[in-house]
Amino acid sequence: MLSKTRRTHLQSTMNVPRLPVLTAVALAVACDVLFVPASRAESMPPQSVREAVAICYELAHATGSDGQSPYAAKTDSISSLPAAWVVPCLSAFVSATPAGANWLASGLDRAVDRLGDAVPVNALALFVGDATHATRARSLAFGWIKARDGARAAALLDSMLDDPALDLRRAAVEKLLVSVAQANETTQRDAYRRGLASARDVDQIEPIVEWLSEHGERMDVATVLGFVRNWRVSEAFDNAKGVGFAKAYLPETKEGGAVHTTGWKAIESADKHGGIDLNAAVELKKGILAYAVATVQMPHAGPAEVRIGSPCAVAVWVNGTPVMSHEIYHASEAIDQYVATADFHNGANTVMVKCCQNEQTEPWAVDWKFQLRICDALGKPLATQKKNAGGSDAE
């Protein structure tokens, strides 16, 4: 603590406007007395790699509603890590919550900033090259390498075409395609086929499909992306004032997904993105809803992601079990807009979509449609359909 004599001496030597400086001194003293010991304890540099890793695991378990927490001080402590401890600390990402990943990244980024050229690039490269590590940790480390040694980072991408870290995989596909830009057609074709097998992002897949199509391969985007294209669509139900979204009409009251679709209209999408246009299939009218049912074949039993996009309110069932519902009208439409995981049987499964149109009158609120696909967690399409001859497969 400051002695009274010293404080007086300090004040007398300040030949500057008093208020802010005196305030600063007062706050410094207050902090000294009240807060410093605790904060010092929290932000003390770890004394061993084991302690550092333990702190990182604490950060990894943070939640996003903690507000001010001890985490800020903990990031201070790991920001002073020696170079050799950076890679062990990255292991904490394996159990990180979204907020925890940000706390970790914040502290480790500062450590790496401080280390400068002392960052252990070789050890980081080994870490990034091991796909069993947490994807966020590897992406973060890849960025550190790239900032210091671009060639080294680029070389790492050569083995990342099937990487579970989607950003690294995307960069690997991009590098592959750029590398054959001046090559002969055979080499390019091989690279584009390889790239297509690896790519998971729609904006990367579409130009690959386009190139291959222009070079004689028979394929289309909807098939490559695995959209479910064959559906049976119900008649219209009432959704005036939006009441139909929460109302369980007959199709959704059947146990086990045994929906009777007799009399429902068989639809096969010809849309590039597998869209089912309900204005055309049902009726161009506002304030109504419809159900659509498809039978899909899955290669194995287990969880998979149902990915749906629609400008209208939607709900989805798989084999009669509710999977998701989103009561949002005309805010946007995108491929894979809503994603939820559902359990599927091996072989045939029934997917039902409820799609609701509201009564907005703006010209941009006319669309009433959806598109749906079923994928693994990285976006690889899983579901197939038998050719819909007269719609029988959709029953």
Next chain:
Amino acid sequence: MPLENRWPHRKKMRVDPMRSKKIMRRRKRSFTSTRHASIRWIVFASVASIAWTAAAADWPEFRGSLGRGVAQGDAIRMRWSESDGIAWKAELPGRGASSPIVVGDLVVVTASSGARQDRLHILALDKGTGHIRWHRTFWAAGRTLCHPTSAVAAGTPASDGTRIVAIYSSCDLFAVDMAGRLLWQRNLAVEHPRSGNDVGMAASPRIIDGTVVVQIDCQGDAFAAGIDAVTGEDRWSVSREKIASWSSPLAMSVPQRGSREKTECVLLQNPSGLELRQAADGQLVWSWKGACESIPMAAAIGNRLYVPHDGIAAVTAATGDTKPAWRSTKLSCGIASPLAWGDWVACINRAGVLSIGNASDGLLRGQVRLTGPFWASPIVAGTTILAVNQSGKAFVVSTDGEPTILAENQLPGTFTATPAVADGSVYLRSETALWKVSPP
């Protein structure tokens, strides 16, 4: 504290840096033997630097101090281009529609990157050189879909001089100190699972008397909250009507009845009307029902609000008057927010026509046709209005007499971010780059 005094000692607290260094040296000699000297010095230097920071001209939040879009007194350069009048240009690591802010010697800007736009960036650049001082990246916890004309980094960060808060379309909110140290974070879309929308959230946060106000208007879990700027914890949270809007909160000082004291409030606007709430506790002070626009936010002079509402409606907040003092359909807003300063109101309609009217009665003073579309809101700098269209053409328009185009300046890129002005320098942010236009 009245809002006008939120940047205390702006003029009277200038600290001589050389003199400060001498003091620091003397102080260092005196205290080196004490146990916590270093901590004391950090605190001392921080507070002194705040005083120093506050002495500089800042543009600390969306549309500048108090969100009024007015940099009066700051004359700006008339003409510039890629090769002329540019102090520096910085490429950004991702996309964004957020405005830069200027705090002390830092220019702070946000961006997002990645195939899913889920890497969130906060960058602090040296105001003088454009060099990156620090760069922090986070991952989005919420949804990152948005319309191509918007961006995940659409909300402008805000600063109170000691910390910066940044929000993204994913409803992720971060507070960092001026050195880029993460202080707290809130994943609001995790706390409110159906908040946000896929057009993209765009309301900027406001820091009012130590409360960070966020406005999350959407068709799902719509809410507004006041969050303690220091602790990151809720001071208040209120549900809002489930309707989308993209307008930002506006800070207002409202006189208390029968008193000279003022209460710091925040104005929240959505298509159904206005709500004025106390910033400290969220208590409703006043409301007004009327079909407001969903994107442009109201302008204000004192208690008088100029509300985008079938043209412009002049409404006096926190009174019993619910009828607008005037309404003008000739003063019409498109996407850009209106301006109100001195005796005047100005707005740009969807056809790109800039109109200036009397603030007192709404009578049209003059119009000039610019070339749109305009997503960025215009600002007042000195005796000119600066309006930047989507394709990077910046119009400098005289506010004296009949509005007249004084200059047209072109930069490359797509511009949806409202400019910032500090010390006569203009900061223009395209989707992926940031320019500093030198002062005149």
